[in-house]
Amino acid sequence: MKETIAKQLKKLFYAYLSKEKVEKILSIADRANTVFSHFVKGQFTEAFIIGTLCFIGMLIFGMPYALVISALVGFTALIPVFGAFIGTGVGAFLILMVDPMKAVWFIVFILVLQQLEGNLIYPKIVGDSVGLPGIWVLAAVTMGGSAFGVLGMLVGVPLSALVYSLLKDSVYIRLKDKKILIK
Secondary structure, rough: HHHHHHHHHHHHHHHHHOOHHHHHHHHHHHHHHHHHHHHHHHHHHHHHHHHHHHHHHHHHOOOHHHHHHHHHHHHHHHOOOOOOHHHHHHHHHHHHHHHHHHHHHHHHHHHHHHHHHHHHHHHHHHHHHHHHHHHHHHHHHHHHHHHHHHHHHHHHHHHHHHHHHHHHHHHHHHHHOOOOOOO
């Protein structure tokens, strides 16, 4: 189905636009596909890392249901920025049924882990996967979230990475045409 739609759009573009414009559109579409697929891979990698770190921490602190809760925290971490807190709420509730004090320590542990993840791991892993520097990843999530809520958080990073990539190439070409070399 995807191939059929792509083929139909190509025909439409070639019928109504110049060959140069169509090639430019297809080049941007190909780059967007690459950036978005790398973003998804980065998200899954980051979620796996968070789930693993949560599991290790829970084992070290002797908390119950470590595997189940860590899997839940990792899965909900696919939602940028606040997703792990959803898993934390459910996990804290499960631990609360066994040992209320451990539930409190679990929440403290996850808050620390979330800070580590949000400020170091997420920008590095997801930024590297889409070719966007970590500081721009944080900016994209923040601005996307503030402008468009959860949807903005989800698409802010790959859209920013796409714009960053296209702008970087454009700047390189313009500097090359002007014979300016900046290292």
